[in-house]
Amino acid sequence: MRVVLAEDHFLLRDGLIRLLEAFGHEVVAAVDNGPGLLAALTDHRPGLALVDVRLPPGFADDGLRAALTARQALPGLPVLLLSQYVEPFYARELLADGAGAVGYLLKDRVSNGAEFMATLECVAEGGTVMDPEVVSKLLGSKDRDRGVAALTPREREVLSCLAQGRSNAGIAEALFITEKAVAKHIGNIFTKLDLHACDTDNRRVLAVLAYLER
Numbered sequence: 576m577r578v579v580l581a582e583d584h585f586l587l588r589d590g591l592i593r594l595l596e597a598f599g600h601e602v603v604a605a606v607d608n609g610p611g612l613l614a615a616l617t618d619h620r621p622g623l624a625l626v627d628v629r630l631p632p633g634f635a636d637d638g639l640r641a642a643l644t645a646r647q648a649l650p651g652l653p654v655l656l657l658s659q660y661v662e663p664f665y666a667r668e669l670l671a672d673g674a675g676a677v678g679y680l681l682k683d684r685v686s687n688g689a690e691f692m693a694t695l696e697c698v699a700e701g702g703t704v705m706d707p708e709v710v711s712k713l714l715g716s717k718d719r720d721r722g723v724a725a726l727t728p729r730e731r732e733v734l735s736c737l738a739q740g741r742s743n744a745g746i747a748e749a750l751f752i753t754e755k756a757v758a759k760h761i762g763n764i765f766t767k768l769d770l771h772a773c774d775t776d777n778r779r780v781l782a783v784l785a786y787l788e789r
Contacts, residue, residue: 676702
């Protein structure tokens with residue numbers, strides 16, 4: 576997979592390059608600022624953009640803005656954000672176009688190289704992966720605004736797992752319940768949220784998250 580990497584901390588940037596290459600991926604560009612990221616994405620059209628949200632020159636959301644601008648020119652460009660902060664606004668901005676192929680991970684919670692690579696590949700293939708803390712923040716804010724509180728605690732757990740990109744089998748394993756029970760909870764979730772079930776896991780995640788964006 577061809578990757579464009581944007582990270583302003585040299586040691587982390589260098590470490591990510593080594594990790595990506597160790598897993599057989601090609602880093603076609605590694606930049607340390609927002610304008611450089613936008614240029615690299617439009618020039619190289621990678622299979623994945625791995626982006627730190629806060630980049631120079633503004634150190635605010637320069638990385639996110641550059642990635643979103645690139646997705647306007649390259650619809651569906653896979654983007655995985657890395658951040659030190661739980662910021663639902665970033666996730667909402669990333670999800671707003673409804674095209675999928677997006678992810679948002681917290682740097683401090685990435686502790687396994689193989690799992691990290693699996694997340695990259697999931698996003699590159701069109702999936703949606705959100706850190707559980709980010710999902711929790713999204714759901715918490717929507718409880719107040721859109722009545723997601725109608726879901727039972729178990730349904731909220733299942734919804735959180737869906738947003739993390741888990742399959743039915745993965746949800747069953749994580750929550751120590753059967754796949755049949757997972758399917759029932761998912762059916763209840765879609766009914767309560769007035770959503771139609773989709774054929775693939777990724778589309779289910781997008782449907783749930785799209786609802787949260789309305």
